[in-house]
Amino acid sequence: MDKMTFENHYMKQFDEELEEIRTRLMEMGGKVEQQLQNAIRAIGEADSKLAEEVIKEEQLVDNMEVDIDEACILIIARRQPAASDLRLVMMVTKAVNDLERIGDEAKKIANHALILADENGSSTGYTEVRHLGQSVMSMLSNALDAFARFDVDAAMLTIEEDKQIDQEYKTALRELATYMMEDPRSISRVMNILWVVRSLERIGDHAKNLCEQIVFVVKGKDIRHQK
Template sequence: MDKLQFDKHTSAQYNAELEEARKNLMQMGGLVEQQVDDAVRALMEMDTSLAQRVIETDTTVNEMELDIDEECTRILARRHPAASDLRFIIAVSRAVTDLERMGDEAAKVARHTLELADTGSGPQGYVELRHIGVEVRHMVQHSLDAFARLDADSALDVMQQDKSVDLEYGTAIRSLITTMMEDPRSISRALNVMWSLRSLERIGDHARNIAESVIYLVKGKDVRHKKLEHVEAQVKRD
């Protein structure tokens, strides 16, 4: 691919615009990463004030999505980017959408925390919830690191992590269904935990999407909807 550099254009302003888009994406990513971390911690510790803060942060995340989208649109209209520049703008636009949706899912986890707190129950005993939460947080962090470093190998690692999270999520859901069948009194709590797990699994999916955008940017290959084995071959090629 054409090496992605933000000082290669004769227009210093164009270079600055690309760098600003990258910086703003990373800033939004950092905020969403913290939002996900806070949502998981609020749920595990039944911290309602932290859960409320997660919900409030979602407004800021939404505003950042709109701002970066507008920024990308201006670059497309003014600069007519090609090759790696065009892939960069497309990758940023896709990543911003996934980050906004991660924020939505983190807010859902926070709302389930508030519902659990209202009933006087918590997620105690659901060890899968804590483990999946840790795994998903790592996926978010690693996908953003891969984007920052243009590291296709690290992006592939995130996609492999997603497969592991999906398997663990399936196991956790089956366990919750068994719990509800054996003890109907647990249904309300188990449902909140189940929906929280679903949101965490979706956050993992969006982290995978960002990883796919990194591979598209670095390798010039669109690997969306491709089997992991196919993606591995694309990344290892060259």
């Protein structure tokens, strides 16, 4: 095998490895997206079985994170990527961490869904969960779509969505506080809802992190902590 053929073969293998970790990251993203959707459904429908499925799937998400991290370490060790290729590998290692955290928050929501289903009480707070949940689901979906296309413009627009989610979160907190003041008997139940909306707000933050990493890969600019 002459030198040119060897180099072409090497680059082809390298490109395939980069595409593989990107594909696996998208699969993980799809998994946590479904996990979140089911967790929100479990709250609204008082579905204990669905909540338990979300909790069980968390281990699969954890395993996916470990596998992708190991693949990234092997690429760095064997290929010693530079410039944009190195940024992509580093982005994947950070993105899988954010996705794993989203899975953690979905599991927390599912745990609270179990408690709420057992109480079999009123639907107080469900409107806030449904409204904020829809916004967060949309933001996460947009973030994953921007990553799939390496679309910086879409990533920047998605980052802006976090401001709206933060505002909706504050509104939900005020509404839930009002419920507790009007009916002290609802405090225990509403506290569970409070933890749910807190998890949703954190998921929005993680989706924002994903978009910031897209900008880093494509533009080589770190826009974290910038207005």
